[in-house]
Amino acid sequence: MFDKEYDVIVVGAGHAGSEAAAAAANMGAKTLLVTMNLQNIAQMSCNPAMGGIAKGQIVREIDALGGYSGIITDKTAIQFKMLNKSKGPAMWSPRAQSDRMRFAEEWRLMLERTSNLDFYQEMVSGLIVEQGKIIGVKTSLGVSIYGRAVVLTNGTFLNGLIHIGEKQFGGGRAGEKAATGITEDLVALGFESGRMKTGTPPxxxxxxxxxxxxxxxxxxxxxxxxxxxxxxxxxxxxxxxxxxxxxxxxxxxxxxxxxxxxxxxxxxxxxxxxxxxxxxxxxxxxxxxxxxxxxxxxxxxxxxxxxxxxxxxxxxxxxxxxxxxxxxxxxxxxxxxxxxxIEYDYFPPTQLKHTLETKLVSGLFFAGQINGTTGYEEAAAQGLMAGINAALKVQERDSFVLKRNEAYIGVLIDDLITKGTEEPYRMFTSRAEYRTLLRQDNADIRLTPKSYEIGLAQQDRMDRMEEKLAKASAFVEFFKETSVKPEEANPVLESLGSSPMKQSDKMFKVFARPNITLDHMKSFSGVMEYIEEKELDREILEQTEIEVKYSGYIEKERNNADKLNKLEDIRIPERFDYDKLKSLSFEAREKLKKIRPTTLSQASRISGVSPSDISILLVYMGR
Known part of the structure; x- marks a missing residue:
C-alpha cells in the first residue's frame, strides 16, 4: 500500500500537522500525512477565528516563512480586525473570523495540490524505534509504515477524555474517538508525560x-x-x-x-x-x-x-x-x-531540542498541543518548524532555529524548550522582550529571506519582500533628505499642540514628533506627489511610518539583542558534566542536567539558573 520508506511521516492533521506536512513536502521531502479522519483536516475545534493578541503576529510569521495558515485565513475570512490600534505598533495584532467549514475545506484542497504529499486515514497506535532512532509507525490495523522522520501532532486526542457534568466518555473531540497506544509507547521509551485540560462553549x-x-x-x-x-x-x-x-x-x-x-x-x-x-x-x-x-x-x-x-x-x-x-x-x-x-496527554517540552526533535529518539518530532500549548496559531507555528526541521534532517542539512529577537515563533519554542510549561501555554506580546522588532507589519522582512535560503519561500515571495523593503527604505530617506519650511509646518504643529518651528528642518524630525501621523505629513509639499509617483501601497506607507516614528526604540532593541546574542555564540558541549562544577547551585545543576541547554544564552533563561551560575559557566569556558 505504501512506498518502501517515506522521508517524513506526519501523524495528525490539525493545524500543526497540516503545516508540518505542507512544509516538509514543499521542501522536497516525500511526505505522508496520517490522520483518523480525512474529512476533518485542519478543523477549528474551538473558536472560528485566527489571530489575536500576539497570535496574529504568529500567523503573519507563518505566512512570511511560506506556510499556508495566512493564505487560508484570508480566503475563508468573514470579518477582519486589527486589534490594539490605540497602542503602539508593537501591540497591533490582526484577527479574522473564519468560515469554519470553508477553512477546513480550503486546507484540504491546498494540501491535495501540494506535490510530494500522500494521505492515509487510520489511527496510528504505536511507534517503531530501533537503537534510539525512529524508523516508522504502526496503525490500529497492524500496518507498519516506514519513514526516516516522524512528526507527532496529536492535539487533544492522546487518551482524550470528554467531560459534560458527571458524564465522561473517551474522545479526542466531540463525535470523534480518542487515540490510544502512542502515549504508552513513548512512556516505555523513557518519556515523561502529563495531563492537561481545555474546554469549549456551546x-x-x-x-x-x-x-x-x-x-x-x-x-x-x-x-x-x-x-x-x-x-x-x-x-x-x-x-x-x-x-x-x-x-x-x-x-x-x-x-x-x-x-x-x-x-x-x-x-x-x-x-x-x-x-x-x-x-x-x-x-x-x-x-x-x-x-x-x-x-x-x-x-x-x-x-x-x-x-x-x-x-x-x-x-x-x-x-x-x-x-x-x-x-x-x-x-x-x-x-x-x-x-x-477535555483532558488529554501531553509531554513536557523540555524533552525537546530547539528544532522540536526529541532528545531521546532521533528523528522523532513533537508539535502542537502534545507540547503543552493551546491555540491554533501556536500549534501551526510548531508544525511548520517541525516539518521544516524533519525535512532538513533527512536531507542531511543544517537545522533551522529562530532566535527570540527574530520571531514570536522563536520566543514560543524557546519558552517551551527552556522553561517548560505546567499549564496550556498561550503566546502574549508581553512574553517577547523584543516586541518592537517583532511587529506584524515586518514579519516578511524578518523571515522571508531565511525561508528562501532553506528552499521553502518561493522566488515571488522574495521579490515582493525586496520590493517592499526597497520602497519603504527609499521613502524613509525621502523624509530624511527633504526639508519643510516653518510657514508650511507650523499650522499643523500648532493645531496639534506641538511647539512651532523657527527655521526649516528635515521632514524626518517633524514626522518623528508625537501625534504627527503620515496623514498630517501628506499636506506638506512633495509628499503626496512622491507617494503617487512611486505607487506606494498601504503596506509600504505603514512600514515607513513605523520606521520613522519608532526609529529610536527600534535601534535600542536591536542593540540590546546584539549584546545578548553574544551568549548565543558560546556553546555548551552536548555531554557537559555539570557535576564537576561544585560552585553551581544545586538547583541550577539539576535544571541544567535535565534540560541540557545548547548555549549559555539558553542556560540563562532556565528558571532556577541565576546570573551567578552563568558567571561560573563563563569563567569555566574561558570567557
Whole structure:
C-alpha cells in the first residue's frame, strides 16, 4: 500500500500537522500525512477565528516563512480586525473570523495540490524505534509504515477524555474517538508525560437569538489581510459579530450545577488554560464581578450555527441551557451542542531540542498541543518548524532555529524548550522582550529571506519582500533628505499642540514628533506627489511610518539583542558534566542536567539558573 520508506511521516492533521506536512513536502521531502479522519483536516475545534493578541503576529510569521495558515485565513475570512490600534505598533495584532467549514475545506484542497504529499486515514497506535532512532509507525490495523522522520501532532486526542457534568466518555473531540497506544509507547521509551485540560462553549442556532438586545461588533472599515502574497485580497464585505453579557441571575443558575461540575468535584485533575477559563471558573475566581462579556460569533457566511465565545463550560447540559437562556438575546436559544471539557496527554517540552526533535529518539518530532500549548496559531507555528526541521534532517542539512529577537515563533519554542510549561501555554506580546522588532507589519522582512535560503519561500515571495523593503527604505530617506519650511509646518504643529518651528528642518524630525501621523505629513509639499509617483501601497506607507516614528526604540532593541546574542555564540558541549562544577547551585545543576541547554544564552533563561551560575559557566569556558 505504501512506498518502501517515506522521508517524513506526519501523524495528525490539525493545524500543526497540516503545516508540518505542507512544509516538509514543499521542501522536497516525500511526505505522508496520517490522520483518523480525512474529512476533518485542519478543523477549528474551538473558536472560528485566527489571530489575536500576539497570535496574529504568529500567523503573519507563518505566512512570511511560506506556510499556508495566512493564505487560508484570508480566503475563508468573514470579518477582519486589527486589534490594539490605540497602542503602539508593537501591540497591533490582526484577527479574522473564519468560515469554519470553508477553512477546513480550503486546507484540504491546498494540501491535495501540494506535490510530494500522500494521505492515509487510520489511527496510528504505536511507534517503531530501533537503537534510539525512529524508523516508522504502526496503525490500529497492524500496518507498519516506514519513514526516516516522524512528526507527532496529536492535539487533544492522546487518551482524550470528554467531560459534560458527571458524564465522561473517551474522545479526542466531540463525535470523534480518542487515540490510544502512542502515549504508552513513548512512556516505555523513557518519556515523561502529563495531563492537561481545555474546554469549549456551546454552539447554538443563530435563528433563535435576538440580536437587537446585543451590541454589534463590526469589522474594520478598511480591512487588511494576513498574507503578504498576492494570492489573497482584503474582504470587501464582512459579517458582524455581537456582544452581550452574563448577569447575577446567570451566575446563580450556573452555581446550582457546581456540585456536578467536573471542575469542582475532582473529576478533572489536570490543569486548564489560565487565560481562557471556563465560565464556572470565572464566576468562582472573580466572585466580585456582576457580569462577564460574551462574544456571539457566526461560524460562517451561510450557516446559522453560532459560537458563544466566553461561555466555555463543562457543566451539565441542562445547567448550561438554563443559564444561557437568562442571557440578554438568548431567551429563546436552541442548542446545536453543549459545551464540554477535555483532558488529554501531553509531554513536557523540555524533552525537546530547539528544532522540536526529541532528545531521546532521533528523528522523532513533537508539535502542537502534545507540547503543552493551546491555540491554533501556536500549534501551526510548531508544525511548520517541525516539518521544516524533519525535512532538513533527512536531507542531511543544517537545522533551522529562530532566535527570540527574530520571531514570536522563536520566543514560543524557546519558552517551551527552556522553561517548560505546567499549564496550556498561550503566546502574549508581553512574553517577547523584543516586541518592537517583532511587529506584524515586518514579519516578511524578518523571515522571508531565511525561508528562501532553506528552499521553502518561493522566488515571488522574495521579490515582493525586496520590493517592499526597497520602497519603504527609499521613502524613509525621502523624509530624511527633504526639508519643510516653518510657514508650511507650523499650522499643523500648532493645531496639534506641538511647539512651532523657527527655521526649516528635515521632514524626518517633524514626522518623528508625537501625534504627527503620515496623514498630517501628506499636506506638506512633495509628499503626496512622491507617494503617487512611486505607487506606494498601504503596506509600504505603514512600514515607513513605523520606521520613522519608532526609529529610536527600534535601534535600542536591536542593540540590546546584539549584546545578548553574544551568549548565543558560546556553546555548551552536548555531554557537559555539570557535576564537576561544585560552585553551581544545586538547583541550577539539576535544571541544567535535565534540560541540557545548547548555549549559555539558553542556560540563562532556565528558571532556577541565576546570573551567578552563568558567571561560573563563563569563567569555566574561558570567557
Amino acid at each position: 454552539r447554538v442556532d443563530g435563528r433563535s437569538l435576538d440580536y437587537s438586545k446585543m451590541v454589534v461588533q463590526p469589522g474594520d472599515d478598511n480591512p487588511e489581510k494576513f498574507s503578504y502574497s498576492s494570492l489573497t485580497k482584503p474582504l470587501s464585505v464582512q459579517r458582524d459579530c455581537y456582544m452581550t453579557y452574563t448577569s447575577l441571575t446567570v451566575h446563580e443558575l450556573l452555581r446550582e450545577g457546581f456540585d456536578r461540575s467536573p471542575m469542582f468535584n475532582g473529576s478533572i485533575k489536570s490543569t486548564g488554560p489560565r487565560y481562557c477559563p471556563s465560565i464556572e471558573d470565572k464566576i468562582n475566581r472573580f466572585a466580585d464581578k456582576d457580569r462577564h462579556q460574551l462574544f456571539v460569533e457566526p461560524e460562517g457566511w451561510n450557516t446559522v450555527e453560532v459560537y458563544v465565545n466566553g461561555f466555555s463550560t463543562s457543566l451539565p447540559e441542562e445547567v448550561q441551557f438554563r443559564a444561557l437562556r437568562s442571557v440578554a438575546g438568548f431567551e429563546s436559544v436552541k442548542f446545536f451542542r453543549p459545551g464540554y471539557a
